[in-house]
Amino acid sequence: xxxxxxxxxxxxxxxxxxxxxxxxxxxxxxxxxxxxxxxxxxxxxxxxxxxxxxxxxxxxxxxxxxxxxxxxxxxxxxxxxxxxxxxxxxxxxxxxxxxxxxxxxxxxxxxxxxxxxxxxxxxxxxxxxxxxxxxxxxxxxxxxxxxxxxxxxxxxxxxxxxxxxxxxxxxxxxxxxxxxxxxxxxxxxxxxxxxxxxxxxxxxxxxxxxxxxxxxxxxxxxxxxxxxxxxxxxxxxxxxxxxxxxxxxxxxxxxxxxxxxxxxxxxxxxxxxxxxxxxxxxxxxxxxxxxxxxxxxxxxxxxxxxxxxxxxxxxxxxxxxxxxxxxxxxxxxxxxxxxxxxxxxxxxxxxxxxxxxxxxxxxxxxxxxxxxxxxxxxxxxxxxx
Amino acid sequence: xxxxxxxxxxxxxxxxxxxxxxxxxxxxxxxxxxxxxxxxxxxxxxxxxxxxxxxxxxxxxxxxxxxxxxxxxxxxxxxxxxxxxxxxxxxxxxxxxxxxxxxxxxxxxxxxxxxxxxxxxxxxxxxxxxxxxxxxxxxxxxxxxxxxxxxxxxxxxxxxxxxxxxxxxxxxxxxxxxxxxxxxxxxxxxxxxxxxxxxxxxxxxxxxxxxxxxxxxxxxxxxxxxxxxxxxxxxxxxxxxxxxxxxxxxxxx
Ligand SMILES: Cc1cc2nc3c(=O)[nH]c(=O)nc-3n(C[C@H](O)[C@H](O)[C@H](O)COP(=O)(O)OP(=O)(O)OC[C@H]3O[C@@H](n4cnc5c(N)ncnc54)[C@H](O)[C@@H]3O)c2cc1C
Numbered sequence: 001x002x003x004x005x006x007x008x009x010x011x012x013x014x015x016x017x018x019x020x021x022x023x024x025x026x027x028x029x030x031x032x033x034x035x036x037x038x039x040x041x042x043x044x045x046x047x048x049x050x051x052x053x054x055x056x057x058x059x060x061x062x063x064x065x066x067x068x069x070x071x072x073x074x075x076x077x078x079x080x081x082x083x084x085x086x087x088x089x090x091x092x093x094x095x096x097x098x099x100x101x102x103x104x105x106x107x108x109x110x111x112x113x114x115x116x117x118x119x120x121x122x123x124x125x126x127x128x129x130x131x132x133x134x135x136x137x138x139x140x141x142x143x144x145x146x147x148x149x150x151x152x153x154x155x156x157x158x159x160x161x162x163x164x165x166x167x168x169x170x171x172x173x174x175x176x177x178x179x180x181x182x183x184x185x186x187x188x189x190x191x192x193x194x195x196x197x198x199x200x201x202x203x204x205x206x207x208x209x210x211x212x213x214x215x216x217x218x219x220x221x222x223x224x225x226x227x228x229x230x231x232x233x234x235x236x237x238x239x240x241x242x243x244x245x246x247x248x249x250x251x252x253x254x255x256x257x258x259x260x261x262x263x264x265x266x267x268x269x270x271x272x273x274x275x276x277x278x279x280x281x282x283x284x285x286x287x288x289x290x291x292x293x294x295x296x297x298x299x300x301x302x303x304x305x306x307x308x309x310x311x312x313x314x315x316x317x318x319x320x321x322x323x324x325x326x327x328x329x330x331x332x333x334x335x336x337x338x339x340x341x342x343x344x345x346x347x348x349x350x351x352x353x354x355x356x357x358x359x360x361x362x363x364x365x366x367x368x369x370x371x372x373x374x375x376x377x378x379x380x381x382x383x384x385x
Numbered sequence: 386x387x388x389x390x391x392x393x394x395x396x397x398x399x400x401x402x403x404x405x406x407x408x409x410x411x412x413x414x415x416x417x418x419x420x421x422x423x424x425x426x427x428x429x430x431x432x433x434x435x436x437x438x439x440x441x442x443x444x445x446x447x448x449x450x451x452x453x454x455x456x457x458x459x460x461x462x463x464x465x466x467x468x469x470x471x472x473x474x475x476x477x478x479x480x481x482x483x484x485x486x487x488x489x490x491x492x493x494x495x496x497x498x499x500x501x502x503x504x505x506x507x508x509x510x511x512x513x514x515x516x517x518x519x520x521x522x523x524x525x526x527x528x529x530x531x532x533x534x535x536x537x538x539x540x541x542x543x544x545x546x547x548x549x550x551x552x553x554x555x556x557x558x559x560x561x562x563x564x565x566x567x568x569x570x571x572x573x574x575x576x577x578x579x580x581x582x583x584x585x586x587x588x589x590x591x592x593x594x595x596x597x598x599x600x601x602x603x604x605x606x607x608x609x610x611x612x613x614x615x616x617x618x619x620x621x622x623x624x625x626x627x628x629x630x631x632x633x634x635x636x637x638x
Contacts, residue, residue, distance in 0.1 A: 006582075009458065009578050010575070012419075013573040013575075017572045046573070047574045047576045047577075048575050050575070051575060060575045060579050
């Protein structure tokens with residue numbers, strides 16, 4: 001089957017699945033701040049979240065290009081992939097750096113949906129984006145690590161069985177380079193919560209099941225460490241390109257959703273005796289937003305192709321994320337404006353998607369940090385941090 | 386049990402229809418296509434029957450090369466293999482022509498049961514299934530809402546007018562035209578999509594003398610007309626007339 005054929009089939013199939021979870025489904029969850037349990041189950045059972053898991057481990061062994069199409073279509077349907085995207089972008093860590101035993105133990109269960117790996121614990125309240133300064137420490141005692149510290153904005157912890165947790169195993173003062181001394185632990189949340197780990201939900205602007213997490217002498221078996229001790233930062237960086245591309249695709253999905261809605265509304269809404277879309281003041285911003293979404297999509301496709309081809313794609317992946325997040329935000333704003341007062345009404349879903357797509361300017365990585373990457377690593381400009 | 390399902394590719398429902406220059410069909414050059422809805426239900430019914438009784442589901446479709454899209458979709462959902470009677474001339478063909486194109490390769494297969502959709506979303510003639518049954522010399526029943534399979538027989542529930550149903554029993558092989566909504570459609574899984582790549586699609590040429598039996602002379606877009614009626618009299622009286630008109634003339638309540 002030609003690549004394009006596969007992509008089209010995948011798109012059609014995911015679109016059809018998503019059509020059974022209409023706007024009202026997401027709207028109602030948003031009002032209750034509830035997790036889209038049924039949607040995530042359906043998507044998992046149909047195998048789409050296992051796109052990146054190798055075939056011999058129960059997945060479909062596809063690339064980031066295909067995985068990103070799944071997430072794009074979820075967002076394009078009016079839904080929100082945030083409920084389940086982490087499984088895709090954390091996958092690489094386990095896949096590439098996990099031991100053979102870990103891979104064989106966890107991946108088939110993740111593929112089948114028996115286990116959920118949807119939580120990824122990096123951010124800390126006092127250090128934020130400056131990841132290497134994180135304070136959460138894991139001290140080795142015999143066959144266990146004893147973890148103490150705190151994380152914030154850790155999403156889906158309450159809806160996941162496993163969490164990839166980034167900790168310091170050597171204090172930053174004791175390493176030569178600040179990027180050394182970090183490690184990644186696979187925490188079994190079913191054992192951990194209530195046994196050294198406490199989770200507090202954070203009410204937020206969007207329905208994101210996000211939490212703050214406290215560790216008070218949490219014991220994690222040493223065998224749950226992913227990869228070598230002290231090399232966690234490298235593994236983290238290693239997964240970033242995939243994450244950037246997947247997030248870019250979500251933004252493209254949002255952008256397309258907004259443009260479609262804006263066009264529909266601009267054609268239907270008649271004021272001053274003509275459809276508002278006939279006014280260039282309404283039409284041109286929609287056209288421009290569309291152009292930017294489609295341009296961002298090209299960069300995302302290019303980044304995905306390079307990634308799946310095993311070539312370096314740091315520049316492209318970061319550029320795709322920036323362009324796509326900006327384009328979806330522009331499209332959101334334009335759609336808000338096109339809808340006039342009705343954009344603020346919950347029942348049109350524009351305000352919900354507007355809030356949701358705003359996140360991509362900040363998380364999983366903020367726009368400034370992408371620009372810093374491009375400035376420093378792609379263009380060779382002086383480092384600011 | 387060896388089951389055939391006939392599927393048709395039609396223009397997607399939300400595609401903005403434009404009529405072609407000769408006014409004989411829609412201009413579908415840049416259209417997107419999908420599986421005809423009742424056919425999707427027929428496929429689902431076939432897959433369920435296979436799950437209950439074992440056997441094989443074979444998708445059969447007649448049309449130009451682009452029809453391959455819905456064939457792959459059917460294979461992704463779980464059909465075992467496919468027969469594609471391929472010819473450009475089969476695009477927008479009438480029911481009899483499609484039935485004739487399908488009949489020869491299907492006859493060889495000796496299916497126990499042939500399912501088609503009740504009608505197509507584009508032409509809506511509801512003829513392909515019944516004409517095909519005639520070509521295959523097997524009994525048929527239309528507008529099917531339930532299928533029960535017994536030894537050498539099927540018992541089926543037909544939908545009649547006004548909420549009435551009819552049960553019919555007949556010997557197999559037989560052909561059934563399936564009504565939308567008979568079951569709940571399954572999703573195509575990612576594994577299904579991948580597995581479809583490896584399934585056999587047999588390309589067959591249509592019979593040489595195959596020709597249209599029906600010609601579309603002209604298509605036109607329904608014109609929207611506005612009609613305003615005012616009801617006079619005292620409010621209660623005018624409201625009464627309005628209600629009557631909504632019931633009898635507009636038939637909306
Ligand atoms: C809804 C939500 C869900 C999240 N889910 C997760 C999760 O599951 N797991 C997880 O680990 N994290 C998660 N996060 C955290 C997210 O990754 C961080 O919020 C983000 O990386 C920014 O970190 P911060 O909030 O500490 O901001 P800070 O690091 O405090 O930065 C604040 C602002 O200053 C800017 N800034 C900082 N330093 C510089 C600099 N040197 N140059 C220029 N500008 C700079 C930043 O760009 C930002 O705009 C989530 C956040 C949100 C809001």
